[in-house]
Amino acid sequence: MKLFGYWRSSATYRVRIALALKGLDYDYHPVNLLKGEQREPAYLEKNPAGLVPALETDDGAIVVQSLAIMEFLEDAYPRPSILPENLAARGHARAIAATLACEAQPFMNLRMQTYLKKTLELDNGAMTAWLDQWPGGAMRAAEKMAAAYGGDYCIGNTPTIADCCLVPQMFAAKRFGIDTTDMPRLTDIYERCMKLPAFEKARPENQPDAAKGN
Numbered sequence: 059m060k061l062f063g064y065w066r067s068s069a070t071y072r073v074r075i076a077l078a079l080k081g082l083d084y085d086y087h088p089v090n091l092l093k094g095e096q097r098e099p100a101y102l103e104k105n106p107a108g109l110v111p112a113l114e115t116d117d118g119a120i121v122v123q124s125l126a127i128m129e130f131l132e133d134a135y136p137r138p139s140i141l142p143e144n145l146a147a148r149g150h151a152r153a154i155a156a157t158l159a160c161e162a163q164p165f166m167n168l169r170m171q172t173y174l175k176k177t178l179e180l181d182n183g184a185m186t187a188w189l190d191q192w193p194g195g196a197m198r199a200a201e202k203m204a205a206a207y208g209g210d211y212c213i214g215n216t217p218t219i220a221d222c223c224l225v226p227q228m229f230a231a232k233r234f235g236i237d238t239t240d241m242p243r244l245t246d247i248y249e250r251c252m253k254l255p256a257f258e259k260a261r262p263e264n265q266p267d268a269a270k271g272n
């Protein structure tokens with residue numbers, strides 16, 4: 059398999075965690091977002107949305123959208139699983155994953171940030187308010203969803219697709235200065251995940267394209 063991504067992309071980070079939890083090998087193909095490589099014709103053939111990640115399977119098929127990629131991995135390589143056994147718990151794991159991937163991260167991605175700063179000319183105060191309102195609001199919803207469950211991770215005692223989304227979202231929140239002090243359950247889960255080898259392997263700083271000092 060080939061993973062097209064960027065070291066600091068939270069959507070790519072989700073997929074790296076899922077691949078590592080499943081113990082799967084892959085070739086990593088960096089797409090430099092700061093240089094605009096996601097909009098070059100060769101990459102747009104893989105993902106017409108101009109976003110990373112994209113996964114090329116061993117058969118040469120391309121799967122895009124991190125949640126779809128993680129579901130593909132789960133279907134293709136079911137063990138170890140990144141979904142709970144219990145059907146309701148599976149639904150809840152997917153719901154937390156979707157809350158973070160669909161309702162928090164899109165408000166922070168590069169093209170959204172560029173539009174807010176350069177086109178709408180929001181100042182730092184307005185940017186902080188935006189981040190607290192939208193990604194922050196979605197994270198506070200995820201905090202309540204995860205708090206409804208016991209266990210070491212978002213849903214129970216095994217990392218799931220929800221944790222694959224949580225860790226990159228916490229990483230991005232720290233980078234953008236979103237206040238997470240009212241998210242004790244998410245903070246606790248994040249810290250526990252970061253002690254696991256799969257999460258360590260997937261860290262942005264440990265990727266070959268990681269920029270030093272950024």
Ligand SMILES: N[C@@H](CCC(=O)N[C@@H](CS)C(=O)NCC(=O)O)C(=O)O
Nearest residue numbers: 067068069109110123124167168169
């Ligand atoms: N819903 C997409 C989101 C992908 C996404 O937002 N990727 C960002 C990096 S985290 C990106 O490629 N941004 C490039 C840009 O904004 O130009 C997914 O989950 O894969």
